[in-house]
Amino acid sequence: SNVRQAILDASAAHPAPAGVHYTYGTAGFRMNADLLDPVMYRVGLLATLRSKALGGKVIGVMVTASHNPVRDNGVKLVDPMGEMLKQSWEGYATQLANAQTHEEVADLYFSIAQECEIDLDQSASVVVGRDTRPSGEALVASLIDGLTASGAIVTDLGLKTTPQLHFVTRCLNDPSYGTPTEEGYYQKISDAYKTLVAGLEPLKITVDCAHGVGAPKLRDLTTYLGDALDVTVVNGDVEHGILNYHVGADFVKVNVKQPEGFDLAPNGIYCSFDGDADRIVFYYADEAGAFHLLDGDRITALVGAFIIETVRQAGLDLQVGVVQTAYANGNSTHYLRDSLQVPVAFTQTGVKHLHHKAEEYDIGVYFEANGHGTVIFSTAARNTIRNATHGDAKALHILRSLINVINETVGDAISDMLVVLGVLAHRQWALADWDALYKDLPSRLVKVVVGNRHAFKTINADTQLEEPADLQARIDAEVAKVSRGRSFVRPSGTEDVVRVYAEAETREECDTLAYTVAGLVF
Ligand code: NG1
Ligand code: ZN
Structure with missing residues (x-):
């Protein structure tokens, strides 16, 4: 067929290196960028198939290697509601990536279509985003070759944070979630934050952006936030190949020390994003100069406790639950279960597992210890909160604004930052007060x-x-x-x-x- 020929012709420009085995893992494909060109082309083919399989719904593709060094890159697919690619498709991704010849690539395209009973005449639509890695542009071009050869309609969004790409994908398929643009994203979360903290003292925060895409995006957001928040962006050099180098959320969490590039004033509010801005950790220095880390477990504790209390004040009957992984500090679990009396579930590592489990609650709070996570609301919970007519007006107001600050599609450093600051503002807490909720086990x-x-x-x-x-x-x-x-x-x-x-x-x-x-x- 014509399509087969187009796939073969375009594939010729993306030869596979000998002796490399590719695996679509928890973070999609991720490795040295030099090895990724053929993978990108083939992921393009798969994204087209995925869109066709879902009746032409829009699929997202994000090109990033998150907190990994700048020489690496990676790619992952985003399903229509902004969630990770359905697990059963990961095997197809791995098969395509490992095909030895162009013929085999084309054969696989049609055999996957047959196996999944995909109507190949169905239209396909795909949105693409990338982080600031220098390899990103060429890799996106290869991805687009695959999308075009297989006949997808492509929208290249250029530089985006990973969560922005998830957000736009979701809005394109579900307009009730927001306007499907970067501006729509800023508008939604900044409006919600302003409503959430209206009448409270504005906070001040310094944000280490890991020399990544979070830096320009956070600067954009600040113009929407106006006086509601005082943000200082540091480590925002995206030009000199120093992405994630001795900076960023992963560096801070793993080493339990401050990133390079700036000093900590005593008792200030600080946080670090990772390279694609889907993780966040907070920290401060006390009067004696000692460093205190507030990681994903602490975000769970802070946000979980606040939501439970606010739901109770609002007089709503909603079950709030928490999901953690084995990496959660034992004392955070102890605090959640024994002091807060919240149900805590455990899953395998990888946010897709946590997200899935969190869907079992009316309101599910999940964060990996490394700072990747979010809060999700069931449709019923959302309606209950929206339609409540009795109950404490202030508590309802908080919940209604909080829902819109949160990016439910995926962990989001920018949105999580605003959620945490919103809670701190309401509690009138410094980071030391938050830190005092429980003491970590070594x-x-x-x-x-x-x-x-x-x-x-x-x-x-x-x-x-x-x-x-x-x-x-x-x-x-x-x-x-x-x-x-x-x-x-x-x-x-x-x-x-x-x-x-x-x-x-x-x-x-x-x-x-x-x-x-x-x-x-x-
Ligand atoms: P691996 O490399 O599988 O441990 C790491 C993180 C995960 C998750 C993924 C995806 C730790 C210990 N592991 O996975 O929590 O975030 O990266 O980026 O932090
Ligand atoms: Zn990341």
């Missing part, structure tokens, strides 16, 4: 390079190893030696390493546990 996260990380298979939401056989029993024996000990091992989905996590009552016990377990893995 924890340690270690990377171990192993021969084959795929030999490690986890069960029970990543908390235990099924394979290699016997290893779990040996980990358990080490855990039993320390007070309040917990440790688990899992293969990373984004790096070629195995991660070891440990926590215990004291720093010394924690570190001993972490390094002993790392020794067992090695």
